[in-house]
Amino acid sequence: MLLPITQYGSAVLRKPASRVPAVTPELRRLAVDMLETMYAAKGVGLAAQQVGRLESACVIDVPPECDGEDDRAFNAQVEMPLVMFNPEIVATSGEQEGDEGCLSFPKIGCKVKRPAEVAFRWLDAAGGIRTASARGFLARAVLHETDHLRGVLFIDRADEESKKKAANKLRKLAKANGNTI
Ligand SMILES: [Zn+2]
Secondary structure, three states, rough: OOOOOOEEEOOOHHHOOOOOOOOOOOHHHHHHHHHHHHHOOOOEEHHHHHHHOEEEEEOOOOOOOHOOOOHHHHHOOOOOOOEEEEEEEEEEEEOOOOOOOOOOOOOEEEEEEEEOEEEEEEEEOOOOOEEEEEEEEHHHHHHHHHHOOOOHHHOOEEEEEHHHHHHHHHHHHHHHHHOEE
């Protein structure tokens, strides 16, 4: 089932998600709907708040071609799509800068600095504990979605110049959606 995607300005995007005590059939259904919604919107990641929910849940599907050869080889161990409950960043290293967007910010992109590599753990759809490491664009996606689950948005980390360029669009979008910035 396609879910409506909340846009910048909506209060829910600034609320932290709560850890789920267990992965229930209802949460598995939510994850399936979130994947369907993400694919339909041509995104590579989606977090609970973006569909108006506050359970700690996100989905990611980064196509291998989004990463260069070295990162792609490193990331091959991570099975896509990722359905993650209670995801946590365990460690980060290095730095990368790149363009980032978000399904809650249609037609807005900013430059964002992130760690180059990330180790993370989560509960999978069966409730099992999983761990993995990712680099490059996939690392960026994991960090972007785990930020969402704490109410942090990519524009909070965007470089000043690209944020200034997007300022008008950001203002209009926020105003149209409740103006919680
Ligand atoms: Zn996002």
